[in-house]
Amino acid sequence: MPVQYYIYFCLALFSIGVIGVLTRRNAIIVFMCIELMLNAVNLLLVAFSKMHHAAAITSNPATTAGIDGQLFVFFIMVVAAAEVSVGLAIIVMMYRNTHSVDINFLNRLKN
Amino acid sequence: MSTVQLLFFFLSVLAIFSAVMVLVSKNPVHSVLWLIAVFFAISGHYILLNAQFLAIVNLIVYAGAIMVLFLFVIMLMNLNAESEPRKHLRMKFAGVISGGCFLLVLISLVRQTPELTGKTVMMATGDIGLIKNLGKALFSDYVVPFEISSVLFLSAMVGAVVIGKKD
Numbered sequence: 494m495p496v497q498y499y500i501y502f503c504l505a506l507f508s509i510g511v512i513g514v515l516t517r518r519n520a521i522i523v524f525m526c527i528e529l530m531l532n533a534v535n536l537l538l539v540a541f542s543k544m545h546h547a548a549a550i551t552s553n554p555a556t557t558a559g560i561d562g563q564l565f566v567f568f569i570m571v572v573a574a575a576e577v578s579v580g581l582a583i584i585v586m587m588y589r590n591t592h593s594v595d596i597n598f599l600n601r602l603k604n
Numbered sequence: 605m606s607t608v609q610l611l612f613f614f615l616s617v618l619a620i621f622s623a624v625m626v627l628v629s630k631n632p633v634h635s636v637l638w639l640i641a642v643f644f645a646i647s648g649h650y651i652l653l654n655a656q657f658l659a660i661v662n663l664i665v666y667a668g669a670i671m672v673l674f675l676f677v678i679m680l681m682n683l684n685a686e687s688e689p690r691k692h693l694r695m696k697f698a699g700v701i702s703g704g705c706f707l708l709v710l711i712s713l714v715r716q717t718p719e720l721t722g723k724t725v726m727m728a729t730g731d732i733g734l735i736k737n738l739g740k741a742l743f744s745d746y747v748v749p750f751e752i753s754s755v756l757f758l759s760a761m762v763g764a765v766v767i768g769k770k771d
Contacts, residue, residue, distance in 0.1 A: 508710075525635060581673055586768060
């Protein structure tokens with residue numbers, strides 16, 4: 494499979510996430526769109542890791558080139574899990590104060 | 605067209621359709637369920653790339669843990685289609701236009717890149733995605749970041765409790 498197909502697919506997913514962040518006002522949906530963008534990048538990292546592995550395995554059949562990409566994906570998942578717990582706690586606190594999850598309530602910081 | 609290619613296109617269409625439905629759904633609970641469908645499709649992609657460990661971790665961490673957390677928060681707040689905040693149609697239109705321009709710019713960038721022509725992705729073979737090889741690399745080259753991530757989890761746990769506490 495050419496690597497361009499994976500790049501186009503991941504770009505489409507990433508752009509859908511960007512459009513979601515720009516068009517939705519519910520803070521939880523915005524947060525879910527950020528997760529969508531993270532997953533698009535994860536899939537692209539794995540595809541590039543397999544691309545480098547395919548290029549390196551022709552010269553050395555026992556190589557583990559490209560394994561770093563998959564480990565980066567693992568660490569991105571670790572950070573994303575921590576980020577979601579803190580982010581949802583912030584959204585719950587915001588809901589408790591304003592009784593709404595509308596992100597337009599948060600523009601008071603600019604004054 | 606081989607089976608792997610058919611599966612690739614099927615999973616891609618499924619993922620993009622579900623991702624669009626995440627945005628279109630009025631009810632936040634439906635959005636979460638569509639996002640779980642996206643994560644299942646991406647796990648299918650990982651299996652096609654023979655990254656079996658990441659496929660299972662993606663299912664357990666994202667579709668299992670994170671999405672359940674989202675569902676709990678949405679149900680705790682009793683959000684539904686009626687309480688959904690509305691945005692002006694003009695702002696929605698502007699968001700879609702700017703996101704589409706972003707996609708077009710990136711696609712034209714990829715089309716012009718000479719380094720990517722002729723490169724193929726290894727499908728359904730290769731053993732760097734197996735737990736044995738990933739574990740060896742994780743506990744030899746990446747053992748310090750792995751231990752630091754445990755500190756990150758501890759601080760995230762303490763932070764979530766402190767932020768979410770009443771008063």
